Amino acid sequence: MTSLPKALHDHVLNRIVDTFGMTEVTNENGGPFLPLESKLPMHEGSVGGMRKFTGGPLFQVLTSSIVVPAMQLDSHMIFAFMPSDSAVPHYTVDSVQAGGHHAFHLDLIPRVDIGSRLNYLNEVYQPLTEACEEARKIEGLEAAHLSPRQYAIMSPWMLANRATAEAFEQIMKPVDTYLDHWFGLVEKGISAEALEDVTPAELAARDKRNKFAIFNAEVDPVWQRIGPLVGQEDADKQIAYLREVSA
Template sequence: MILSLDLSEKILDHLVQATGATEVLAADGGPLMVAPGTDTPASGTMRLFRGGSIQKIVWTKLQVASRGVTTCMIFAFADPASGLPHFTLDCADHGDESYAFHLDLMPRVELATHVPYMDEVFLPLSPFYETGRATEGMWATGTTPRQFAMMSPWMLVNFANEEAFRKIGDVVMDYANHWISVINTGLSPEVQATLADTDLTERDAGVRYNLFSPSIDPVWGRVDAMIGPEGSELIRSNLQLL
């Protein structure tokens, strides 16, 4: 079993079922993108889901089978014009009995100046965050301060041994279920009113452009090397564009 793929597909299926999103298929009826490797025996897959109660879900899988490396990403986007958060999970098998994951809900406004929003949307994550942070068998990644600035203080991002990675699956499901609840319930009228100072669509476009920019996240250089610039750009454009 590829643990990262198993977790990612489990969460993807849960999100698709809960939101009612529909997959956008390629002309052959398969995933929207299947890319062969370049100079290494790598491969890439992207699946896209749209509609239902959200804007879209982008799911990717990149593999170097000869090295036992698999990395999967889910980014589930709420309506850009709403203040509802986005959900993200990245997870990876590194082929050396180590794993990695990145889990978060992405805020739609500046939290420091929108405390009621923070308390309504993010504070309920705190017990799950503390459980995740206290899990033994994890260690720090090379995530930079610039990358941290793009996300929320409730972000969990770590390397992990197998036992810890298996345990973190419950925390991932807790985050996913909270996000689904927020999507289904919506923001309270009182909190929604506090967002009037923010152009939500414009801010979302700017944050997504920066978050998935090669100048911010060096992972895109590795994606280019694995599946080629064309496949990498197709994934990135689906993440950035509203």
């Protein structure tokens, strides 16, 4: 039976790939372009992999799935990246089961300083307010333990929660609402009024700095746990791929 985190991951990934007609980049054996092998004595062999999809108006979609039954770990991450010089946010959703607990993270990652561009804030994020506030009222959710630095590099509309199984089943609605809104932003782009004086070069430079901050073992301690699980070399490779910027 497909787990709740895997079902959410597959639903979102299939919607993105189908909407934009994307193609998977595989390794020489036709599998994930970065297979992940266990380094733990309790589990031998594959624990998942990192997948890459390209095509359409996106730069790339990267996923990372790590499943270790011996640890009761079932983790799936999706990052849908726009080109570095685009003002359209990146879309991300994580879904996890660890032991008897579930967790998820959902956001549209800002591409500009939203504290200084009210028009961008209103156009890109304000439409998500109702869905965000309703999601936070779901019974069975508990705020995830994130540092102030982690909150600072994402958006205030981010949803990051631990959840009961019953609560986790209800998050599909906000996940799809955020995704539908993001599809609309990708299709129509960001208005000149919302961008004000920002240039493509500034967007690209910020994207590089922002990715360095987000995918950083000092900022996000999850990478300190992934290293021992799949080996530090493959953990570092994942970070490097996630930090990639478009030309």
